[in-house]
Amino acid sequence: MIHEQNETRIALVTADLFPDLYIDDHPLRDALLARGATVDAVRWDDPAADWDGYDLVVLRSPWDYQGRHDEFLAWTRTVPRLVNPADIVAWNTDKHYLSELAAAGLPITPTAFVEPGETWTPPESGEWVIKPTVSAGSRDTGRYALPEDLPAAQAHVERLSAAGRTSMIQPYLAAVDTAGETALLCFPDETGAMTFSHAIRKGALLTERGERTGEYQEEITPRIPTEPELKLAEEVLREVPGGAERLLYARIDLVPGADGTPLLLELELTEPTLFLRYADGAAERLADAVLRRV
Ligand SMILES: Nc1ncnc2c1ncn2[C@@H]1O[C@H](COP(=O)(O)OP(=O)(O)O)[C@@H](O)[C@H]1O
Ligand SMILES: [Mg+2]
Incomplete structure (x- = not known):
């Protein structure tokens, strides 16, 4: 050749x-x-x-x-x-970025951060998610009902703290059980502007209480996002440090809050699965964006 x-x-x-x-x-x-x-x-x-x-x-x-x-x-x-x-x-690999986005006025999943060495005061009731600020693939992530699961929840935070890691405590967004999570994929268009390409629905992953362990199957289906979801994705991208036009790909993961309006669960700019097999033309759009960037 x-x-x-x-x-x-x-x-x-x-x-x-x-x-x-x-x-x-x-x-x-x-x-x-x-x-x-x-x-x-x-x-x-x-x-x-x-x-x-x-x-x-x-x-x-x-x-x-x-x-x-x-x-x-x-x-x-x-x-x-x-x-x-x-x-x-x-x-982007440290989810402390969520508090910056919240300070910019964006609707993120309510999150309390417990830094290593800090004492966590657990909520008295309700269902909560505990996860580290640096993680992916729902590693070291658990779902707890309080007060029943208090010892396990406390042990989870203490274990992360002992490893020098920050814990994030979020209410369990129960809408994920029915509506699922919506991931919006955006790539640069011909003008270089980050533009919506496609979306998928991901089924709930924390289907049981306690810490997630072992392998799991993600349930993925194509999805058409709602106008509020598209609008929130655009608003999130506007807050990317240095400007979104430097990006090649972005994934914006949303879950409905208690009132049904979308909340940001995660902004994935590092190594997200892009679900290219779930939408016609997605891989071609990204390949064109790659070659324009060269
Ligand atoms: N606050 C929450 N409410 C409901 N489910 C959650 C919550 N946080 C995480 N999950 C579930 O755990 C999965 C992994 O959490 P996520 O925040 O996306 O971290 P990562 O993907 O970086 O591991 C999500 O896809 C979702 O199913
Ligand atoms: Mg995720």
């Missing part, structure tokens, strides 16, 4: 666990190949990787950086042409 001198080279960043990328990213690779690009799946911690040799380095499934957060952030700062950019990754 003859390689052209000006061939566009794209790295899709993955982890040891997914040497051939996560299945959700296969349509992206196919669309890039169809557009004539060269595509490599590269482990973020591959010592032999030649990051300088790529026109764009796209974070996709580097899902083993939990417990190696500092190492991962340090790595992002060394990689040229990384998307999303390293400063965004540093901001």
Whole structure:
């Protein structure tokens, strides 16, 4: 095979666990190949990787950086042409960003933060979610009914604190049991403006009380978002530090609050699953955005 001198080279960043990328990213690779690009799946911690040799380095499934957060952030700062950019990754991998978004007036899931060394005063009743500020894939996340589950809830916060981690305490948003969670995916359009591409519904994950353990199956179906959901996604993107036009992808995860209006559960700018298999044209839209960014 003859390689052209000006061939566009794209790295899709993955982890040891997914040497051939996560299945959700296969349509992206196919669309890039169809557009004539060269595509490599590269482990973020591959010592032999030649990051300088790529026109764009796209974070996709580097899902083993939990417990190696500092190492991962340090790595992002060394990689040229990384998307999303390293400063965004540093901001976005710590869910303290939710309080900044709340201060900007956005409706986030009500959240109390318990820093390591602080004492948690548990609510007297109700159902609550406890999770760490740095996490993904609902690791170290639990659902507790108070007062019945008080010892387990307290032990959860204490365990996170002892590990130097911050706990987040949120009311359990019961609408997730029926309406589910809505994830809105946005990519830059031809003008570079972040634009809604598609959405999915994710079924509730914390279906039982106590801490989540082991494997689970996510229940994903395509979904058409409501106007209030689309509007909130736009408002959230406006608050991205440095401007949303630096992003290649964004996922905005929403759950209805008690009054039915959407609340922000999570803004995923680091390595979200993009659910490219659930909407016609999504992988092509993203591939076009990748090549425009080069
Ligand atoms: N406050 C909450 N109310 C209801 N369900 C929640 C709440 N927080 C988290 N969950 C459930 O746990 C899952 C994982 O939590 P999330 O905040 O998305 O963290 P991450 O995806 O980073 O692990 C969500 O998809 C949702 O099903
Ligand atoms: Mg999530």
